[in-house]
Amino acid sequence: SGRQGAPVPGTDFDPVAPNTADAVVIPEGYEQRVLIRWGDPVVPGAPEFDFHNQSAAAQAKQFGYNNDFVGLIPQDGSGKRNFLVVNHEYTTEVDMFPAGTYDPENPTEEQVRIAWAAHGLSVVQAERERSGGLKVVPSRYNRRITMDTEFEVRGPAAGSKYLKTSADPSGRVVRGTQNNCAGGVTPWGTVLSGEENFNQYFANAETVTDPVQAERLARYGISGGASTRKWERFDKRWDIAQEPNEVHRFGWVVEIDPNDPDSRPIKHTALGRFKHEAANVKIAKDGRVVVYSGDDERFDYIYKFVSNGKYKPGKSAHARRHNMSLLDDGTLYVAKFTGDSPASEIDGSGALPSDGEFDGVGEWIPLASGNKSFVDGFTAEEVYVFTRLAADKVGATKMDRPEDIEPNPVNGRIYAALTNNSDRGASGKAGADEANPRNGNRNGHVLEWEEDGAGTRFVWRLLLVCGDPATADTYFGGFDKNAVSPISCPDNLAFDSYGNLWISTDGNALGSNDGLFSVPVDGPNRGQVKQFLTVPIGAEACGPVVTDDVVLVAVQHPGEGAGAANPESHWPDGGSANPRPAIVAVWKKGRIGVR
Ligand code: FEO
Ligand code: CA
Ligand code: CA
Ligand code: CA
Numbered sequence: 001s002g003r004q005g006a007p008v009p010g011t012d013f014d015p016v017a018p019n020t021a022d023a024v025v026i027p028e029g030y031e032q033r034v035l036i037r038w039g040d041p042v043v044p045g046a047p048e049f050d051f052h053n054q055s056a057a058a059q060a061k062q063f064g065y066n067n068d069f070v071g072l073i074p075q076d077g078s079g080k081r082n083f084l085v086v087n088h089e090y091t092t093e094v095d096m097f098p099a100g101t102y103d104p105e106n107p108t109e110e111q112v113r114i115a116w117a118a119h120g121l122s123v124v125q126a127e128r129e130r131s132g133g134l135k136v137v138p139s140r141y142n143r144r145i146t147m148d149t150e151f152e153v154r155g156p157a158a159g160s161k162y163l164k165t166s167a168d169p170s171g172r173v174v175r176g177t178q179n180n181c182a183g184g185v186t187p188w189g190t191v192l193s194g195e196e197n198f199n200q201y202f203a204n205a206e207t208v209t210d211p212v213q214a215e216r217l218a219r220y221g222i223s224g225g226a227s228t229r230k231w232e233r234f235d236k237r238w239d240i241a242q243e244p245n246e247v248h249r250f251g252w253v254v255e256i257d258p259n260d261p262d263s264r265p266i267k268h269t270a271l272g273r274f275k276h277e278a279a280n281v282k283i284a285k286d287g288r289v290v291v292y293s294g295d296d297e298r299f300d301y302i303y304k305f306v307s308n309g310k311y312k313p314g315k316s317a318h319a320r321r322h323n324m325s326l327l328d329d330g331t332l333y334v335a336k337f338t339g340d341s342p343a344s345e346i347d348g349s350g351a352l353p354s355d356g357e358f359d360g361v362g363e364w365i366p367l368a369s370g371n372k373s374f375v376d377g378f379t380a381e382e383v384y385v386f387t388r389l390a391a392d393k394v395g396a397t398k399m400d401r402p403e404d405i406e407p408n409p410v411n412g413r414i415y416a417a418l419t420n421n422s423d424r425g426a427s428g429k430a431g432a433d434e435a436n437p438r439n440g441n442r443n444g445h446v447l448e449w450e451e452d453g454a455g456t457r458f459v460w461r462l463l464l465v466c467g468d469p470a471t472a473d474t475y476f477g478g479f480d481k482n483a484v485s486p487i488s489c490p491d492n493l494a495f496d497s498y499g500n501l502w503i504s505t506d507g508n509a510l511g512s513n514d515g516l517f518s519v520p521v522d523g524p525n526r527g528q529v530k531q532f533l534t535v536p537i538g539a540e541a542c543g544p545v546v547t548d549d550v551v552l553v554a555v556q557h558p559g560e561g562a563g564a565a566n567p568e569s570h571w572p573d574g575g576s577a578n579p580r581p582a583i584v585a586v587w588k589k590g591r592i593g594v595r
Contacts, residue, residue: 002476002478002479002480002481002527003478003479003480003524003525003526003527004479004480004483004524005479005523005524005525005528006524006525007595008498008500008520008523008525008528009498009591009593009594010496010497010498010500010518010520010591010592010593010594011500011518011519011520011525011528011530011593012593012594012595013027013028013029013030013530013532013593013595014027014028014029015027015485015530015531015532016515016531016532016533016534017531018485018486018510018511018512018513018531018534019512019513019534020511020512020513020537021513021534021536021537022536022537022558022569022570022571023536023571024533024534024535024536024553024555024571024584024586025533025534026532026533026586027532027533029588030586030587030588031132031133031586031587031588032584032585032586032587033133033134033135033584033585034572034582034583034584035084035126035134035135035136035552035582035583035584035585036063036084036086036122036124036136036582036583037049037063037572037573037580037581037582037583038062038063038064038065038066038067038118038580038581038582039051039054039059039062039063039580040062040063040136041061041062041063042061042062042063042122042123042124042142042143042144043061043142043143043144044138044140044142045061046058046061046062047061047062049062051098051577051578052098054096054097054114055110055114056110056113056114056116056117059114059117059118060117060144060146060148061144062144063086063088063122063124064088064117064118064119064120064121064122064144064146065088065090065091065092065096065115065118065119065581066088066089066090066091066092066118066556066557066581067086067087067088067089067542067543067554067555067556067581067582067583068086068087068088068089068180068181068182068183068492068542068543068554068556069085069086069087069180069181069182069183069184069191069193069492069542069543069554070084070085070086070542070543070544070545070552070553070554070583071083071084071085071086071183071184071185071191071545072084072126072185072545072547072552073085073185073189073191073258075125078128079128079547080127080128081125081126081127082125082126082127082128082134083123083124083125083126083141083258083259084123084124084125084126084134084136084552084583085121085122085123085185085191085256085258086121086122086124086543086554086583087120087121087122087180087181087183087193088118088119088120088121088122088180089119089179089180089181089196089556090119090178090179090197090200091115091118091119091229092557092560092561093107093111093115093229094561094563094564095557095559095560095561095562095563095564095567095578095579096114096115096118096564097111097564098564099563099564099565100565102564104228104230105230106230107229107230109234112229112230112231112233112234113234115229115231116146116147116148116176116231117144117146117147117148118146119146119147119176119177119178119179119180120144120145120146120147120149120176120177120178120180121144121145121177121180121191121193121256122142122143122144122145123141123142123143123144123145123256123258123261124136124137124139124141124142125137125138125139125141125142128549128550132549132550132587132588132589133550133585133586133587134550134552134585140261141258141259141261142261143258143261145177145256145265146176147175147176147177147178148175148176149175149176149177149265150173150174150175150264151173151174151175151176151177151254151264151265151266151267152172152173152264152265152266152267153171153172153173153174153249153266153267153269154266154267154268154269154270154325154327154328155268155269155270155271155327155328155329155384156269156270156328156329156368156370156371156380156381156384157269157270157273157381157384157385158171158172158269159171159172160248160269160381160384160385161381162245162248162381162382162385163245163248163249163385164245165237165243165245165246165249166243167237167243171245174249174250174267177193177195177250177254177265177267178195178198178201178250179195179196179197179198179200179201179250180193180194180195180196180254181193181194181195181196181197181276181277181278181296181403182194182196182277182278182294182403182404182491182492182542183278183279184278184279184280184281184406186255186281186323187281187283187311187313187323188311188314188315188319188320188323188324189257189258189259189315189320190255190256190257190258190259190320190324191255191256191258192253192254192255192268192278192279192280192281192291193253193254193255193256193279194253194275194276194277194278194279194293195250195251195252195253195254195275195276196275196276196277196296197221197275198247198250198251198275199220199221199222199247199275200227200228200229201227201229201231201238201250202222202227202232202238202239202240202246202247203224203225203226203227203230203231203232203238203239203240203241204225204226204232204239204240204241205217205222205223205224205240206223206224206225207240207241208240208241208244213244215389216386216389217240217247219386219388219389219392220247220251220274220275220388221275221297222240222247248273248385249267251273251274251275251276252267252268252269252271252273252276253267253268253271253276253279253291253293253327254266254267254268255268255324255327257320257324259315259317259320260317266324268327268328269328269384269385270305270327270328270329270330270332270384271291271293271303271305271327271332272293272303272305272332272367272383272384272387273384273385273386273387274295274300274301274303274387274388275295275296275297275300276293276294276295277293277294277295277296277402277403277404277405278292278293278294278403278404278405278406279291279292279293280292280293280404280405280406280407281407282407282412282414282453283311283453284306284452284453284454285452285453285454286310286454287310287311288306288307288308288309288310288311288326288330288453288454289306289307289309289310289311289323289326289327289330290304290305290306290307290453290454291304291305291327292304292405292406292407292414292416293305293405294399294402294403294404294405294416294417295388295402296401296402296403296419297401298400298401298421298422298423298424299398299399299400299421299423299424299429299430300388300398300399300401300402301334301335301388301391301396301397301398301399301402302334302335302397302399302402302405302416303332303333303334303335303387303391304332304333304335304364305327305330305331305332305333306330306331306333306453306454307326307327307329307330308326308329308330308331308370309322309325309326309329309330310326311323311326329370330369330370331366331367331368331369332366332367332368332369332383332384332387333364333365333366333367333456334364334365334367334391334394334396335362335363335364335365335396335397336362336363336364336365336395336396336397337360337362337397337433337434337435337460338360338361338362338363338434339353339358339359339360339433339434339435340355340359340360340361340434341353341354341355341358341359341360341434343433346358346432346433346434346437347432348424348425348431348432348437348438348439349438349439349472349473350437350438350465350472350473350474350475351472351473352475353434356478357461357462358434358435358437358461358462358465358475359434359459359460359461359462360434360435360459360460360461361457361458361459361460362449362457362458362459362460363456363457363458364455364456364457364458365394365395365396365456366456367383367387367390367391367394368380368383368384368390373390374394375390375393375394376393377393378390378393397433397435397436398430398436399418399421399435399436400418400419400420400421400424400436400441400444400445401418401419401420401421401444402416402417402418403416403417403418403419403490403491403492403506404416404417404491404492404493405417405493406493406494406495408495408499408501408521409495409497409499410495410497410498410499411499411521411522412450413448413449413450413521414448414449414450414451415446415447415448415463415493415501415521416446416447416448416449416493417444417446417490417491417492417493417503418436418441418444418445418446418447418490419444419489419490419491419506419507420441420442420443420444420488420489420507420509421436421441422440422441422442423440424436424438424439424440424441425439425440426439426440435447435460435462437462437465438465438473442467442488442509443465443466443467443468443474443487443488443489443509443510444466444488444489444490445462445464445465445466445490446462446463446464446466446490446501446503447460447461447462447463448460448461448462448463448521449461462475463477463501463519463521463526463527464476464477464487464490464519464527464529466487466488466489466490467486467487467488467509467510468486468510469481469482469484469486475527476527476528476529477519477521477526477527477528478526478527479525479526479527479528479529480528483528484527484528484529484530485517485529485530485531486510487503487505487517487529487531488505488507488508488509488510489505489506489507489508489509489514490503490504490505491503491504491505491506491507491540491541491542492504492506492541492542492543492544493544494544494545494546495546496518496546496547496548496592496593497547497548499521499522500518500519500520500521500593501518501519501520501521502516502517502518502519502532502544502546502551503516503517503518503519503529503544504516504517504540504541504542504543504544504553505517505540505541506540506541506542507540512534513534513535513536513537513539514534514535514539514540514541515531515532515533515534515535515541516531516532516533516535516541516544516551516553517529517530517531517532518530518532518546518593532551532586533551533553533586535553535555535558536555536558536559536569536571536572536579537558537559537568537569537571538557538558538559538560538561538562538568538569538579539555539556539557539558539559539560539569539571539581540556540557541553541554541555541556542554542555542556543583546592547592548591548592549587549591549592550585550586550587550592551585551586551587551592552583552584552585552586553583553584553586554581554582554583554584555571555572555581555582555583555584556581557581558571558572558579558580558581559571559578559579564578567579572584
């Protein structure tokens with residue numbers, strides 16, 4: 001039962017059925033093309049990819065591994081030429097190097113350097129084709145950002161004693177960015193990218209004896225001896241015993257300006273340090289810039305930053321410089337969600353409370369503003385560098401893995417994907433609350449809230465409680481559950497020009513491949529989830545970009561972990577080829593999602 005409605009523009013296509021195909025499966029009548037794959041040439045002079053003959057020098061000029069976020073930024077009014085900005089979250093060396101050449105216990109220096117070059121971001125130019133879709137073209141804007149690219153540290157923690165290392169006594173210049181996950185395109189035409197699981201790259205935290213330092217490392221998931229990738233053998237900055245502050249130089253939101261290929265990227269400390277997911281901007285009514293970001297860990301938090309200065313419209317170099325500087329001066333907040341139904345009606349099963357909605361009110365709790373801390377026992381610089389521990393002190397709501405957060409350009413509301421949390425309600429862990437209403441949450445949910453942006457109060461409700469619509473513990477915005485696609489583990493979000501939400505998934509717990517889904521958020525079809533595509537075996541669907549004439553999806557980690565000798569996926573090259581993460585464009589004649 002539930003509402004039904006006529007087809008909604010932007011989502012009017014035949015949904016793709018759940019499957020386990022080693023392919024990108026798209027709706028009838030649509031076309032697809034791989035735009036760019038791991039190893040494809042990016043910068044001038046880059047060699048063609050050769051799986052059996054890789055080098056760090058080549059990789060530093062080629063498209064990196066494990067594409068996640070995708071930003072498509074028009075360079076002109078017509079959208080003919082665009083910047084395609086993509087990040088490369090992480091590497092799985094067992095899949096990257098030819099069978100028998102990679103020993104996880106003893107990687108060669110060249111293999112480690114290849115991995116450094118395979119991280120970071122790529123900027124390429126993409127042109128719209130007359131026949132539909134896009135193609136990547138050679139361009140002076142094409143650029144690779146790797147573990148060797150210099151970043152400028154900005155904002156209130158720049159130069160902090162916690163950021164100084166022997167290689168950088170200023171605490172203001174960091175080499176590289178890693179584990180870049182969800183991101184966002186700013187209204188001024190740059191890209192914000194969140195450094196997520198930076199903890200996994202650092203070795204020898206067990207040598208730390210100072211209890212304060214040990215607690216901080218533990219809260220960020222940094223523990224143990226050798227790191228998985230053994231980078232510490234080739235650069236001491238990955239060894240906490242030798243360089244205790246290098247770890248504080250990751251876990252930030254970084255900003256890349258694709259308009260200037262020589263620009264030095266920025267790490268914005270005012271947005272706090274955690275396992276950042278996304279950083280999406282909304283301009284408040286008073287012109288201040290609001291940035292939303294999630295901390296993707298079980299029981300971690302949702303944050304926002306509000307600038308002191310006001311947005312200058314336009315994409316000129318002058319406006320970009322001004323707007324980028326806004327992110328260095330403002331207030332950092334963390335979210336507290338309060339339900340409006342009696343706690344007795346939130347039993348952890350996912351059953352709706354008697355008012356028919358998981359909903360309530362929320363509050364933004366200030367953590368720090370410039371040099372002023374609002375958290376007892378924390379200086380402002382400690383709030384920025386050890387944000388998780390500061391947020392623990394103020395009663396923020398522990399969420400089910402906050403991932404992408406995105407303002408809807410049509411209705412103005414904010415949407416957050418909460419991927420899952422199988423530990424919710426486990427012994428010693430927080431139990432269900434109205435904003436995270438299922439114990440053992442395997443399939444995740446999607447939250448929406450409404451606020452001006454600059455204020456500290458909001459109202460919220462759940463749009464989706466994901467999973468198999470045939471089970472009672474799911475909710476599809478009140479829409480008829482017999483007429484929706486199953487969806488599990490929402491991860492990245494995008495909006496089409498009609499204001500429909502598009503959701504890509506990571507880790508489908510229902511047994512079929514991940515994919516991309518559309519869902520109207522207003523009107524009679526609110527909650528009508530439809531699957532637009534599925535991604536190949538072992539892959540996560542990332543990135544999504546949805547314009548009126550093309551959909552882009554990042555296919556991340558196809559066949560991951562099977563190893564190069566017996567790959568589980570042969571996508572996209574087919575035959576017996578090893579899999580390669582890649583960006584796919586999908587289009588048809590006429591508008592996406594319109595018959
Ligand atoms: Fe890299 Fe939270 O996904
Ligand atoms: Ca992700
Ligand atoms: Ca309620
Ligand atoms: Ca993910």
